[in-house]
Amino acid sequence: MNGARWLVQALAAEGVDTLFGYPGGAIMPFYDALHGSDLKHVLVRHEQGAAFAANGYARASGRVGVCVATSGPGASNLVTGIADAMLDSVPMVVITGQVSTALMGTDAFQELDVFGMTMPIVKHSFLARRIDELPRMVAEAFRIARSGRPGPVLIDLPKDVQVGDASHLPAHAPLPSDPVPAPIDASLHAALALISQAQRPVVYGGGGIALGDAVAAFRTFVDATQIPTVLTLKGLGALPAAHPLSLGMLGMHGSRAANLAVQESDLLIVVGARFDDRATGKLSEFAPNARVVHMDLDACEIGKLRHADAGVRGDIRTTLTALTLPCAAHLHGRNGAARRAWRAACQQRAREHAARYDAPGDSVYAPALLKRLSELAPEAVVACDVGQHQMWVAQHWHFSDPRRHLTSGGLGAMGFGLPAAIGAQLESPAARVICVSGDGSFLMNVQELATVARYRLPIKIVLLDNQALGMVRQWQELFFDKRYSEVDLSDNPDFGAIASAFGIRALHIDRADGVEDALQQLLDAPGPALLHVAIDQAANVWPLVPPNHNNAQMLDPELDPGSASAAIVSPAEDSRHALPA
Template identity: 45%
Template structure:
């Protein structure tokens, strides 16, 4: 069957079971959009306000559904506007295919109108990328791109298609997508036996679980593993929803804003079992801080072994497979004394102060309303840490946040993608007023598509996290972090066509949340908090992770 490149692209996307694309049209992709028009009953296109929003939406869609997210943009600035979203997906191992148009092949390299070398620009932030110079190569490239995006450690792949390639014709024959198999070829008997030996010999094992648990879908395997060896479990930011937060072995998040129990346990254990985590500087700070423990690292990506921290033993492979292999071979352990010490470090539920609006009070209310179906997306900053610390996650793929890149402006686009892919769940995007200002235009995308997202703006009139650092480490020199913006977020949301409420006192929370949850479309809640409110506990940059600063320390200087 002889088809144009644009037709081949759309049919190939359908072959890959793509149902949704997030994008923004332009001259170089007109042929593609013309074909999308013909297939609009089969592929739902979500028009965002900005290409960066499209990339974040594809990312959020992938995280919430486990499918490949797809975004589409035109050449030049359209393509470069995807870059931050691609980098965000790359840092957090999100399967995504970004499709860009480009000028005709005869105009490449001539500084033509709206021409950029997007494959050169994105080479460091993609698993692989392509420029399609021959329409005869297009179908196989698309097939390979979807395979690469999903196999092993997932990540974004970019396909750049010059305009003449979308118009030229080639033979198309339906191709079956490449089967994705779990990575196991590097799992050796020797590495398994060494791990078993370390686990069985340990008296104070401690588990540091990362984003790889959720990517692998290994939540149940992690629970079974932790329960068999009776080991406390901490999670990185990327693993918050991949281990039930109410489990008796859970010690909370680890790292700069981690719990006392997690951070101290990491320095007191005799075996640190690291699962699908990369020893980020925001988690471990420095290898010397965990020098008392042997380290077992299990990861699907061999490049992560010994990259940031020297380990004593490692297994390279898919976590679900590795844990399945280890479970019947390890000894059941007691560790009562060790668990007792860790449990003593767990903080009891704090008495909430009800005379002012605080993050803790808001999340306490959200927890009481959550039936397990809430999805929380966030921007980046204090509100992100408060969500991780205080919301009680029960199910995997319900926490969507930018971990590795820390992208302000990520959350609302990601919420749009998540809500589009998971219509059976209710998505909340938690933002600070600083982050919300970066992507508030996408609220109208939610309105147009009637997505029942609840956008909460934790409004403290400042760039809260940067201000917190200025307060603690820069002698309160608040350089350019006080916003002093006269924006009325309620009126802004209403101008975009959505509903909006403002909360200024605790007694308003219940009624507003009830109204928001009853709404069939998007809602914004302007939630006012004090600009001196800080995220605690905290570890100073470069300090050992057991040197924890809390609110009392600040009061006592």
């Protein structure tokens, strides 16, 4: 029984059944210990794929995802996936090999200070220097990863610790997650007072709803109070898209109904959201007349970017449950007529500004294709890459559960979609998993087609190909006087041929009249399949809130044909609004 074998048994005791990784010199004892164990190790083809796959596994399940890599370049290749997990609050345990303790600090072969390098992007880091430290480290790593606001934890494991004698170590005993604090009564009373006075309230829901296992409580609160509701990118699905009180996503590419409701509201009931700049637009002009009730588990988020008139820190599910009946009673009493009129106005605006799918011409209209695919596969888990297609999915896919929408929100990492889909499929083999990608993002981790093929994962890939870095091209068109710099991807490879080379069925469409048949063939394919969709390079994502503008100042040529050609502002005028990937 050496340290590596003890660790394999400890992972099993923690409930780990699947881990994602790539072997190398400093982690080789661990891989030797995996041989013959009950743990399912998934061999990816790049360590970034391992981190994103563990990330997707955790997002889809709510359980801790685990990835493994060797020292040096293996560890550094995990960094992007770790950062993504940190920014989107995804529970992960990351295990890296390290050179032997006697060689640390000597610039040994493949030595890298991954402990220091990842410190800003993990909840906690561990560096094992003695084998006796392993029981505490492993138990603490899993406890920290899943407790409170989830996130990634690193265990850096020197080679001599892996091979050291562990026969004296006790069997691993997992630690319980930290208890979730309940909200204090005074904060609940303050929230109730504000809600009872509001005439134009809006519920603003975010990713914390799913993280807090509060989806059912959230829906009950919205149904009972009958308050119009907007959602962030990470909150989509917390309220079904077809719900009569859902106004859609708010923010830079949010719906007109959602953005205008927020801007006109007199109270924002913020549930598990963090006032991200992509949601708020120009923060100083965001919901200018609204007071704020902010519910969040993480005390650091309350008041961080916007003053909370009533901050309710604690378990979101408990908070919503405690407030539902009192709020409903107050809202249907005093000011009831004003609130009914407000609700009707919001719903009317949502109907008037609903997305249209009757685009002219013969080419494929991506929003219509995605909307139709969501109708054909309503229970699918969707893993998205980053770019225009990510926003089209957010706008036009009808999500009914936030854990079915896997997207890189805070980091905006291209290359996320395919490995995240792999993680989701392995977490739930019977689930229908769809990866929506763009031609730019897809090539960033295209090697993971080998992983899909090896394990015969029935993932369906929809690749929207406009032969450009679409979102960057759109910004250069609108804000940089059409000076297109390094966005041309007209030399893309034959994506169908690439898929076929891996033994994956490939389909292609470039006309709108072929969409229905192609989508049906894709979904009916017995194993993995890729649908290559050629779309217009000039297609843009609308609406769009320009940088340094508030959310009421949306560009949308469908409603205002001159808006997109108007001189707006250079992004350089507000450095807080970075160009999207």
